[in-house]
Structures are given as structure tokens and as C-alpha cells.
Amino acid sequence: MISIVIGVVVVAALAFFMSRSGSETATPEPSEAKAEPPVRQVETPKAEPKAKEALTLIMSPKEAQAAASDAMASSEPTVVPEGQTEKPTSATELQAEPENEPQTEQEPQVETPTATKAELPAGGSAVLALLDVSGENLSSPNRAALSAASQLAEARGVPLHICCLGADTQSAAHAGLEGATVHSISDESLADGLSETYTAAALSALAAIPADAIVGAASTIGKGFLPRLAEALGCGMVSEILSVESADTFTRALWAGSTIATVKGEGRLVISVRATGFDPAQTSEASPQSISFQAPPSKLRFVERQVTSSARPDLSEASVVVSGGRGTKGDFAPIEELADALAAGMGASRAACDAGWVPNDLQVGQTGKVVAPNLYFAIGISGAIQHIAGMKGSKTIVAINKDADAPIFGVADYGLVADLFDACPELAQKVASQGLKPTA
Numbered sequence: 001m002i003s004i005v006i007g008v009v010v011v012a013a014l015a016f017f018m019s020r021s022g023s024e025t026a027t028p029e030p031s032e033a034k035a036e037p038p039v040r041q042v043e044t045p046k047a048e049p050k051a052k053e054a055l056t057l058i059m060s061p062k063e064a065q066a067a068a069s070d071a072m073a074s075s076e077p078t079v080v081p082e083g084q085t086e087k088p089t090s091a092t093e094l095q096a097e098p099e100n101e102p103q104t105e106q107e108p109q110v111e112t113p114t115a116t117k118a119e120l121p122a123g124g125s126a127v128l129a130l131l132d133v134s135g136e137n138l139s140s141p142n143r144a145a146l147s148a149a150s151q152l153a154e155a156r157g158v159p160l161h162i163c164c165l166g167a168d169t170q171s172a173a174h175a176g177l178e179g180a181t182v183h184s185i186s187d188e189s190l191a192d193g194l195s196e197t198y199t200a201a202a203l204s205a206l207a208a209i210p211a212d213a214i215v216g217a218a219s220t221i222g223k224g225f226l227p228r229l230a231e232a233l234g235c236g237m238v239s240e241i242l243s244v245e246s247a248d249t250f251t252r253a254l255w256a257g258s259t260i261a262t263v264k265g266e267g268r269l270v271i272s273v274r275a276t277g278f279d280p281a282q283t284s285e286a287s288p289q290s291i292s293f294q295a296p297p298s299k300l301r302f303v304e305r306q307v308t309s310s311a312r313p314d315l316s317e318a319s320v321v322v323s324g325g326r327g328t329k330g331d332f333a334p335i336e337e338l339a340d341a342l343a344a345g346m347g348a349s350r351a352a353c354d355a356g357w358v359p360n361d362l363q364v365g366q367t368g369k370v371v372a373p374n375l376y377f378a379i380g381i382s383g384a385i386q387h388i389a390g391m392k393g394s395k396t397i398v399a400i401n402k403d404a405d406a407p408i409f410g411v412a413d414y415g416l417v418a419d420l421f422d423a424c425p426e427l428a429q430k431v432a433s434q435g436l437k438p439t440a
């Protein structure tokens with residue numbers, strides 16, 4: 001019986017790869033086939049919004065509470081073994097200098113790395129896309145941010161400027177979009193990824209390119225500096241937008257993606273973009289104009305970066321992702337075998353990461369990475385709402401679980417009720433014997 005169903009999954013995977021071959025891009029697109037969470041209609045609120053309020057959530061508190069209750073009701077209870085608690089995941093790369101450490105050398109003057117309000121660059125009628133780049137290629141999150149920025153510039157009828165920030169901004173030469181002007185700030189001080197330095201670089205970009213909408217990727221670096229930029233500018237921020245509805249209106253996910261809110265921004269805005277909401281922009285060659293930047297003294301000091309190296313494709317960029325959960329009971333060999341057969345990136349549920357079975361950077365979900373590959377395998381994963389929040393944008397979802405009632409089957413395109421320790425090796429073998437490989 002398992003063999004028959006595995007055969008169906010293999011045939012589906014084969015059909016999937018065949019249909020992908022020849023396609024120019026392995027760009028993940030939001031799944032159209034799956035039911036989307038309820039989308040709030042954009043309505044002008046009857047009552048006049050408060051003049052000083054930069055952002056308006058178009059949902060009354062009562063509605064919001066009702067939506068939250070719905071979301072809670074629709075989520076499956078989380079199964080946590082007795083004595084085990086869900087602990088927050090966090091990776092701290094930076095350490096603020098200890099207050100009382102004996103000083104051996106003169107510390108730099110403590111200064112806010114950003115300009116004072118009086119010196120702030122004025123707004124202007126333009127959209128500025130700020131991309132945190134490294135190396136020759138533009139990442140998918142940056143390309144998605146470019147798509148969003150371009151849509152916003154079109155909706156506003158204003159020019160689009162693109163500014164690449166980083167220690168290595170080679171990719172700025174390929175960041176061209178029709179009608180847009182490309183700039184770059186290339187400075188060694190940006191190599192450490194300190195949010196304060198990126199904020200200062202962003203302010204330098206704004207001094208050269210007055211803009212009243214600043215758009216960036218909700219990447220690790222973007223999540224660090226974009227809110228600081230909004231604070232420095234004293235303007236509103238809309239985080240992790242999923243769509244541009246009009247010149248001032250956007251959608252974003254709430255409650256682990258179970259509710260989509262429509263938000264309206266007034267005045268100058270900083271906007272971060274969730275990569276799964278937008279098709280990555282197809283860029284062209286450009287001749288970037290260099291903007292000068294002097295990194296300000298900072299109280300923060302970069303200490304160490306620990307990079308996990310893996311021969312497998314990066315989780316955020318992979319076109320196929322194979323994820324394992326608590327059902328593996330700590331034995332990830334079958335997950336790795338299938339991932340290798342498919343040349344896939346490997347992911348995991350938070351339960352598997354918290355148990356220490358795999359590194360935290362493999363976590364997919366609300367508090368992990370948000371991925372949207374062409375093909376996603378959820379294996380031994382129950383399908384808690386927080387996990388689904390991180391993978392439901394995947395084009396095709398395959399679930400393998402021995403519990404036929406597991407909620408993951410509710411979002412899966414293909415489901416296999418089986419023991420993963422039998423199904424994964426058999427599936428990996430069949431994939432290998434068919435010579436299947438993702439096209440990108």
C-alpha cells in the first residue's frame with residue numbers, strides 16, 4: 001500500500017520537475033491552489049483617523065479580537081511532551097560592551113550613529129529601495145523588495161531609486177530596473193552587519209536621494225536597520241508587507257498568517273517586504289552611482305560571527321526543501337537522505353530545533369525562516385499554525401505523517417500516511433532511480 005502511494009508521490013514529483021524544466025526561473029510564487037486566509041477589504045473608516053497617527057489598521061479592536069479568537073480556534077493544540085517547554089529561539093551575534101569593564105584605551109565618543117532630527121534628510125517625491133547586498137548576486141528577498149518598491153513607485157507615479165548597501169556591492173551592477181536609477185554605498189564598516197552602521201548608511205543614502213517611501217527586504221539585516229531608520233526619521237513603519245494595494249495601503253500577516261490585515265500609512269514611510277509576497281524582480285545591467293559614506297563611531301563592537309556551512313542549498317533560496325519534525329525522534333538520517341536525493345535544502349520544526357537535534361537556523365515558521373520553495377516536504381511534522389506560517393507560500397506541499405488526522409494534511413497538496421522511517425528511504429531510492437533533480 002505504502003509503495004502505491006509513494007509511487008503516486010514520485011509520479012507527482014516527476015510531473016512537477018518535468019513541468020519546471022525549461023522554465024527560466026526557480027522563483028517561488030505564492031500558492032494559488034491553496035485556500036488563502038481571510039483578507040480584509042480595504043474600507044475607508046467612517047470616523048476620521050487621528051491626524052498624528054501614521055498607520056491605520058483597518059480593523060476595529062472588536063473585529064481584531066474576534067479574528068484572534070477565530071485564529072486560536074482554528075489552530076491545532078500544540079503537543080509538547082510532559083516536562084518540555086517551548087523556549088524562544090534567538091541567535092545573538094552582537095554583544096554590547098559591558099558597562100563596568102575596565103577601559104584600557106580611549107573609547108570613542110558616545111554618539112547616536114544617526115543624525116539629529118534637525119539634520120535629517122528631507123522627504124521627497126520618490127521611492128527609495130535600500131538593498132543590503134553582499135557579493136555578485138542579488139538575493140531573492142532583495143529581488144522581492146525591488147518588485148514591491150517598483151509597484152509602489154508606479155502606484156504613486158514617482159521615480160524609483162535603488163541603493164545597494166554593503167561591504168561588497170558588486171551586485172549593484174545587475175540591480176537595474178526600467179526607469180530606475182541605481183546607486184551604491186560600499187564601505188568596509190558594513191561587513192559586520194551592525195544595524196547602527198546600516199542605519200547611518202541609509203541616512204546618507206536619503207541625504208543624496210530625498211524619498212518619502214523607503215523600501216527594504218525583511219532579511220536579517222533589514223529587520224535590524226529598517227525599524228531604526230523609521231525611528232531616526234520619526235516616521236511610520238509598515239513591517240513585512242505581502243502586497244501593495246495602492247499608493248498608501250498595504251497588506252501584512254497577523255497571528256501567524258491566519259489573518260491578513262490591510263494597513264494604511266500616512267506621510268513618510270519605511271516599509272519592509274516579506275519575500276514570499278512578491279515575485280522576485282528580473283533585473284538588468286546598471287551603472288551604479290556611488291554615494292559617499294563615513295561610518296560614525298558606535299558603542300557597539302562586532303565580536304564574532306559563527307557561520308554554519310553546509311553543502312546543501314541555503315534554506316531561504318532552495319527550490320526544494322525537506323523538513324523534519326518531532327516525528328523523527330531525533331534521527332534525521334531519513335530526512336537527510338531524501339534531501340540529498342532531491343538536492344534540496346533541509347529544514348525543521350521548532351520542536352526538532354529546540355530538542356537540539358538540528359541547528360536553530362534550520363527552523364521554519366513564525367519564529368524561524370519563512371520559505372516559499374517550489375516543493376516543500378513536511379515529514380513527521382504535525383502542522384502547528386506557527387510552522388505553517390513559515391511554509392504555506394510553498395508552491396507544492398507534500399506531507400508524510402503516520403497520523404491521518406494530522407493538521408498538516410489540511411495544507412498539503414499531496415499526503416502520505418506512513419511511517420517516515422519506511423517512506424523516506426523508499427522515496428529517496430525511487431527519486432534517485434528516476435534521476436530526478438530540481439531544475440533550479
Ligand SMILES: Cc1cc2nc3c(=O)[nH]c(=O)nc-3n(C[C@H](O)[C@H](O)[C@H](O)COP(=O)(O)OP(=O)(O)OC[C@H]3O[C@@H](n4cnc5c(N)ncnc54)[C@H](O)[C@@H]3O)c2cc1C
Nearest residue numbers: 325326327349350351365366367368380381382387402420
Ligand atoms: C510563539 C510560538 C512560536 C512558534 N514558532 C514556531 C516556528 O517558527 N516553527 C515551528 O515549527 N514551530 C513553532 N512553534 C511551535 C509549534 O507550536 C509546535 O510546537 C511545533 O511546530 C511542533 O513541531 P512538530 O510538528 O515537529 O512536533 P509535534 O507537534 O509533536 O508533531 C510530530 C508529528 O510527527 C508525527 N509522527 C510521529 N512519529 C512519526 C513517524 N514515525 N512517521 C511519521 N510521522 C510521525 C506525529 O503524528 C505528529 O503529527 C511556536 C510556538 C509558539 C508558542
